[in-house]
Amino acid sequence: MRLAAILALGVSLWGMAFAQTKIVFWDFFGGGDGIRMKQIVDEFNKSQSDIQVERTTLTWGAPFYTKIHTAVISGQTPDIITYHVSAMPRGLALKDLRPITDAELEAAGLKESDFQQNLVKSLKAIAKEQTGTEALYAIPLDTHTSVLYYNKDLLKKAGVSVSDGKISGVTDLASFTKALETIKAKTGAIPLTFSSAQDPATIWRMWSTLLYQQGGSLVKGGKLDLSDLSSKGTIALQTMVDWTNKGYM
Numbered sequence: 001m002r003l004a005a006i007l008a009l010g011v012s013l014w015g016m017a018f019a020q021t022k023i024v025f026w027d028f029f030g031g032g033d034g035i036r037m038k039q040i041v042d043e044f045n046k047s048q049s050d051i052q053v054e055r056t057t058l059t060w061g062a063p064f065y066t067k068i069h070t071a072v073i074s075g076q077t078p079d080i081i082t083y084h085v086s087a088m089p090r091g092l093a094l095k096d097l098r099p100i101t102d103a104e105l106e107a108a109g110l111k112e113s114d115f116q117q118n119l120v121k122s123l124k125a126i127a128k129e130q131t132g133t134e135a136l137y138a139i140p141l142d143t144h145t146s147v148l149y150y151n152k153d154l155l156k157k158a159g160v161s162v163s164d165g166k167i168s169g170v171t172d173l174a175s176f177t178k179a180l181e182t183i184k185a186k187t188g189a190i191p192l193t194f195s196s197a198q199d200p201a202t203i204w205r206m207w208s209t210l211l212y213q214q215g216g217s218l219v220k221g222g223k224l225d226l227s228d229l230s231s232k233g234t235i236a237l238q239t240m241v242d243w244t245n246k247g248y249m
Contacts, residue, residue, distance in 0.1 A: 020049065020050060020051070020052060021050060021051045021052070022051075022052055022053075022054055023051060023052070023053045023054065023079045023080060024054050024056075024078040024079045024080070025041070025053050025054065025055045025056070025078060025079065025080045025081070026055075026056050026057075026058055026064075026067075026068070026078040026080070026081045026082070027055065027056075027057055027058070027081070027082040028057065028058055028059065028060030028061075028064050028082055029057055029082070030057060030059075030060065033142070034057055037055070038055070041053045041055050056078075060084075065087055065090070065091065065096075068081060068091070068096055069091075069094055069096050072094075072095070072096045082141065083097070083138055085122065085123070085126070088123070088126050088127075088130075088137070088138065089126060089129070089130050092126070092127065092130035092131055092137065093130055097137045097138070098137070099127075099133075099135035099136060099137055100136050100137065100138070100139065105139075110139070112136065115139055115140045116140055116143075119140040119143070120136070120140065123136060123137065123138055123140070124136060129222060146202075146205055146206075146209065150162050150167075151189075154183065154187050154189055155167075155183070157186060157187050158182055158183040158185075158186040158187050159182070159186065160179055160182060160183060167179055173210070173213070173214075173239065177239075177242075177243070177248070179191075180192060180243065180248040180249075181246075181248065184246075184247060184248055190247060190248070190249065191248050191249070192243065192248055192249040193249070194206065203240075206240060207233075207236050207237060207240060208236075210235075210236035210239055210240070211228065211232055211233055211236045214232040214235065214236070215232070216228035216231075216232035216233060216236075
């Protein structure tokens with residue numbers, strides 16, 4: 001599963017630089033992304049005196065979106081917020097978000113083509129499904145992808161080669177499992193590791209990857225569909241169990 005964090009605008013921000021304009025910014029960046037965002041905001045604030053960004057970092061998840069909705073109801077919304085793509089359908093249904101106009105983008109020196117187009121299309125598709133209008137309610141900020149790193153020294157020891165970022169001879173789940181078996185047998189090392197204690201969602205991402213690689217899905221015709229769970233979903237989960245029990249993962 002790939003998650004994207006996005007910026008959503010609560011009120012019009014642009015063309016407000018008379019006197020000093022204060023921009024209220026709520027985000028949920030509690031890790032390294034928060035350190036980087038603080039640097040960006042601090043540098044912007046120091047670069048000029050017309051606009052000052054007042055940033056607040058809140059706990060992400062349900063508490064964050066509850067606070068957003070409460071702010072909308074009370075009429076005391078922040079100017080800029082971060083928002084997960086996965087939370088957008090509910091946010092749109094609750095009318096917590098409003099479209100970003102082309103004029104606003106232009107005033108900020110931006111345009112839709114500046115952003116990764118498949119993400120823009122996904123955002124517009126969500127908007128159309130929830131509101132009936134293919135409007136842009138958010139702009140992409142970042143994406144989270146799973147990256148596979150190879151220990152080339154261990155692979156060489158196991159006699160396994162990598163070409164163009166792919167393990168040679170691995171074309172499907174069975175051949176990948178065979179490669180894990182070979183690495184384990186010849187090196188004694190655990191062939192596959194990933195973070196699970198600090199980020200339990202990684203287990204979900206592993207399972208969903210194995211599900212989708214079989215052609216399975218949880219969404220069909222724009223609606224939640226669990227028909228693949230008992231077949232392809234079970235195979236994905238059993239694969240993870242087998243890899244763990246055999247010391248491959």
